[in-house]
Amino acid sequence: MMQAHPNTDREQVIDTMITLTRLSNLHRAIVAGDDSMELCLALRQRGFVRVATPATPRLARGQRTIALVTARQSPSATEAVLMQVSQFLAANATITVLIDSRDGNTSLKIRRKLEQIGFRIEAGVRCHEGLVLSAYRQAFAQMENVA
Numbered sequence: 001m002m003q004a005h006p007n008t009d010r011e012q013v014i015d016t017m018i019t020l021t022r023l024s025n026l027h028r029a030i031v032a033g034d035d036s037m038e039l040c041l042a043l044r045q046r047g048f049v050r051v052a053t054p055a056t057p058r059l060a061r062g063q064r065t066i067a068l069v070t071a072r073q074s075p076s077a078t079e080a081v082l083m084q085v086s087q088f089l090a091a092n093a094t095i096t097v098l099i100d101s102r103d104g105n106t107s108l109k110i111r112r113k114l115e116q117i118g119f120r121i122e123a124g125v126r127c128h129e130g131l132v133l134s135a136y137r138q139a140f141a142q143m144e145n146v147a
Contacts, residue, residue: 009128013070014042016125017096020134021066023048028063030054032085033070033078033098043068054084064088067095072130075109082110086117094136095119098129107131 023029023043028050031039036053043051052059067085071078078099089095099110110133111121119135126132 010038010042013098013127013129013132014039014046016127016132017068017098018043018046020096020123020125020132021068021094023066023068025049027066028052029066029068030059030064030085030088031068031070032081034072035070039068039070054088059088061087062090065090065093067093069095069097071097071099071106071110075106078106078110079113082113082117089137092136092138094122094134097133097135098127098131099133100130107133 017023021029025047027048029043029048030052031043032054033039040051040053052064067089069078069081069085071081073081078097082097085095095114097110097114099106114121114133114135118137120137121133121135123134124131125134
């Protein structure tokens, strides 16, 4: 059996994340997680220049419409990354999270965390590197005001 090339696997994940979020050059996106710098550079090479990481100086809160997160850490570390990223996202935002698909417990915890911070799971796509979950939130600011 032939092994897939690691760069091909990475490209598949990036393509999947772009497709699920409908990322365009006009969107302001944030990337976070284990491979955030690598993902940021790969997106910029593809022409997405409005991409930042949580460490970017002067990153305004609530202005990003897309988040791409790679989560190969423990579920609690991934949940912390999701909380960190959520503060930079607009009320109508879309997020994709790459998780290790071998651990169903991690997937469940990440799904719960996404729902807790106002996201609704839209799709899940299996890739060579794991499971890419896509979620969106609409009118999250209105939900916070009601609560």
